[in-house]
Amino acid sequence: MNQVPATKGHMNSKPEGFELFLLRLRKKMVSIDPYLTVAGIGLWLFAYWVLCEGLEIWRFTKLPGPVAISKDWFSTTPFQGISIFTQEYYDHIFVSCQRILFAFGLATGLGVPLGLFMGWSRKIRDYVFPIIETLRPIPILAWVPLSILLLPGFEGPVIFLATLASFFVTTLNAMLGVDSIDEEYFRAAGCLGSSRWDIFRHVVVPGALPFIFTGLQISIGVAWFSLVAAEMVSGDLGLGYLIVDAYMNNVTVPMVIAMITLGFIGYFSSACVRTLGNKLMAWHVKELAQQGR
Amino acid sequence: MSIVNSFFSNTTTRRGFGAIVGFVVIWYFGAMVDDWTGYDVLGIGLVPPPGDVFTAFLGVIPKAGYWMSWVSSFSRVLTGFLVAMLIGIPFGLLLAVNRYFRGVFFPPFEILRPIPPLAWVPASLIFWPTNEMSIAFVTFLGAFFTIVINVLGGARSIDISYLRAAQSMGASQFDLFWKIILPGTLPSIFTGAAVGMGITWEVVLAAEMISGGGTQGGGGLGFFIWNSYMGGSLEQIVVGMISIGIAGYLCSSAIRKIGFYFMPWRRLF
């Protein structure tokens, strides 16, 4: 038989687990990047301090500097009311997060299937796409007054706005995801005797996943954006509301604390989506790794 | 074939047209539902019917104040957007090209980026002496982050073969930058611009609604909507929404057209 059996790679002991961690750590410490990062952040913090508290330049005095913020944020008796030790802080965080989860979940649950169907069926796309494209240019915040009038209570409009924003992005990306699938995969599946439903399950859904997850990362950012806006205008709890409330009451420290917290949570939620995506698309991650990206 | 005929002979356009007509019909029914049956689901009945909105639209067109709002909003959007492009594109390119610059400036940038632009509004109002400047600043922020990220991504994804080809033909660093990196990044710049434009509109709107629109000019379209809301005129609210939608669409179209002009090689697609 003139078959040549494929041979295994020639490494006999790949570093695993803790060894791998140390290896990576060593690599990182030798490169200049982490030092630059520290320098960059340090530089920025220093500039911030100098402007607001050190030299008290111009109008920067009106804003709280890093010292004032840390003093309040990490103390048990915050001067201006919010710190990591106050219940109120966590109340606001919890409410915002809850809303985001609900809005994002709803938008994804509606948007992904709709987008997939739109990509897959010419008919559905022809009917639905024009409506979406007509409504999409209207900025989310333009819906605020209408939603306040139509939907009951405070939660209604807030969640509606975040869901709407998220929905547009998700649907469009899911649709583009299906478009991006190479025609040949559809043909191969057809050859192999798949029914329409098989093709949807085994080609359309997995094929569109990379685009869907890129879309989801954008969409959660957009959801936060809209949520904060809505909270600032019409909420009674939540980080957005906290910012406006602090501003109204002339306490600037909680305002900045809320901003920073929003930054962290925003980043963290994006990272969660990204990680989930990487888990579901192990094949994609490995493929990219092979290409050296 | 007359234009109307060719419009309707294409299945896609026919269906799209049908869909929009259907949408308006459903809108009409939804708006009238409480008048006819006395029941109301989710307050849908409060929505003004399409006819009323259209009438209100006609009523508002001759008013100078309405068009002044357009001018105000547009000028805010354009100012913020242009400044964001002027600062963002070089910043992004510098980040892409020089690893020390990137190492130092990228982390703070990434830390500030997740903070929603609107969260900056109160801080901005405190800091900047005038309302206009605070709105401009927040507008700038919104577009800035998006543009930089897109430029960075675009510049870094330029196929290294192009750079090598240029170098082997004797290009200097200067040449490389102006003739390879800049044109190669153009598509991403325009994508960033399109997305940034959308964000700019959102921010301008919000700023106008929150800060009461300022005392200069017409106050802007956001103020128009908020005013209509305060005045209890639902039809005008919808008119405002549609107006902004049109304005936003015009801006994105403009960006796309400008994009085609600067990137003739893309017209094939």
Add this chain to the structure above:
Amino acid sequence: MAGKSHKKEQTGALSIKNVTKIYDPSGVNVKAVDDCSMEIAAGEVCMIVGPSGCGKTTLLNAIAGFHSITEGSIHLDGDLLCGPGKPKAEQSAERMVVFQHGALFPWKTLQENVAYGPTVQSAMSASEAMEKAGQMLAEAGLGQFIKKYPGEVSSGMARRAEIVRALINDPKVLLLDEPYRAMDALTKQIMHESLLETYDRTGVTIFFITHDLEEAIFLGDKVHVVTTRPCQLKKTVEVRIPRPRSFETQSSEEFRTLLEEVNEAVHEEAVKAFQAGEREMA
């Protein structure tokens, strides 16, 4: 041309009669195939050779059922695939395709890919299919890679896996569209030997498009040279080299003669295609 074990009845005879295909992209008629006829016997390895962009893929697509034909007819074992009244053939596992750039589903492992066909056709239960897939992959020398994703293995292995994926469905005809085009010469050699070995074992009819003349003569029973667009049969060269073949065959006198013969016919067409500035359809 014996040496094949008759694992199946002799099926897979293709009859292409006067097939014409006219595309109409944006109103400009493009005649991809013009009055093309060829006969492919059951169990034969038939190589289609011609310059790029000349319409050979269109012919394959018509057999597979991806495209319709404008005139003419195609029969498989006497049954009509497509023709007057039925411009487009149905896609079926009887005519399995192996694609140029490889169409293994990137999101399934090699084993899952191969097991897909039988599972989805309900020919076997999922676990049976997986087991058989594992077996067949092992026979093809890919036993250690069955749980890997296509993105993780070399293109040579992926292509071999794709052929296994086609063969597990017991097709009558295997349609290969320049499957080894993007490979280096050394990998190609291995692919050739693997394909020949598979053919010797199963005797499936093979319809193979290529622009590599040596590949055509090395693998084929018949080499059909086609013209540039529109595609027509120009010349048929019979390769009477006995099987099983090994790569020493390529230095034999007979091989060289055949190569010259085919080259003469193709070269003329290649020059024409080059001058016409044909964009490759792939």
